[in-house]
Amino acid sequence: MRHGKILVVEDDPMLRMDATLLFEEAxxxxxxxxxxxxxxxxxxxxxxxxxxxxxxxxxxxSASGFDLAAIVISAWPHIAVLVTSGFHSDAPDDLPSRARFIPKPWHPAEVLGFVKGNVSHH
Structure with a gap:
């Protein structure tokens, strides 16, 4: 089953591995x-x-996850963007409306639900 590639962007190796495994298993x-x-x-x-x-x-x-979300959604609106943070409890007002924010610790079902709901099946 292939849905297109998911990019996991996380500087903490353990959290990056957790997210990668979550998506690969799905x-x-x-x-x-x-x-x-x-x-x-x-x-x-x-x-x-x-x-x-x-x-x-x-x-x-030089870029934060918020910067990445704004650039990607502006240039490539077909790409779904989910932003997470342990330091920010809310998304900033300038986060694009098509991006979604969830605080850490995130729940696997919530992350997968967003991606599955926003990624078209090829």
Whole structure:
């Protein structure tokens, strides 16, 4: 079963692994990144492969998860974006309406429900 690639963008290796396993077990192809900058570079090169992005907010690099969400939704509206954070309890007012925010610790069913509900099956 293939739905398109999910990008997991998280600087904490354990949380990144947890999210990757969650998506892989649900039948998704996953690409992992530890910064929004690296994930954005991948999206530029492989736009058609990417179905959704699950990103943390605070990471090393010049872009935050909020920046990544704004850029991706503006340039590639077909990509679903789910943003999570342990430091922010709410999404900022300027988060695009098509992006969704959930605080950490996130629940696997909520994360999978969002992705499955927003990713078209190819």
């Amino acid at each position: 039948g998704f192809d996953v690409a992992e990144f530890d910064s929004a900058d690296d994930a954005l570079a991948y999206v530029w090169d492989c736009t058609e492969e990417v179905a959704a992005i699950f990103t943390d907010v605070e990471m090393l690099g």
